[in-house]
Amino acid sequence: MQRAAEEVAAFFAGFVAGEGCFSGSTAGSKFLFEIGLGATDRKILQDLHTFLEAGHVYESRRRKPHYDDEISIQVKAFRALIWVVLPLRDAHLPPSYKRQQYLAWRARLLDYWEHKAKRVRPCVVEGCDKPRRAHKLCRHHLYEQYGM
16 A cells, blocks of 8 residues: 555656646745646546645636636645645655755745744743743743733
8 A cells, every 4th residue: 555655646746847836925925836737637636636635626717718727736734735745745756947946945935834934832831832822931831920
């Protein structure tokens, strides 16, 4: 079973090298992994969505009469990008121009995640893993320190 998953991951890595897009806002607060195709290739994106267990599949009507309808998979959630997309791309994206684009995008994403992203962080008191409230302390330690 593990070998089959590795083969699927390697296949999708090659597919991403050709069709994938790693983008983000100029302010650096929004990040996106996306693959867009003609709607006739719906099955491959649905299979990728099933494999990743992350993101959403969107369908769009043709913009001009001679265009095809479009389908795309987009992963925007930070946790999905960090815990699903990055490990797969790190392990399976072959050396290519797409990998260079990915590495630059990855560096910006990880910098944002570590330094700017709003997320639940633990209390700064050693051994306490409860979520922070004010002054970098959990509710218990905050009340204890400020006599509330």
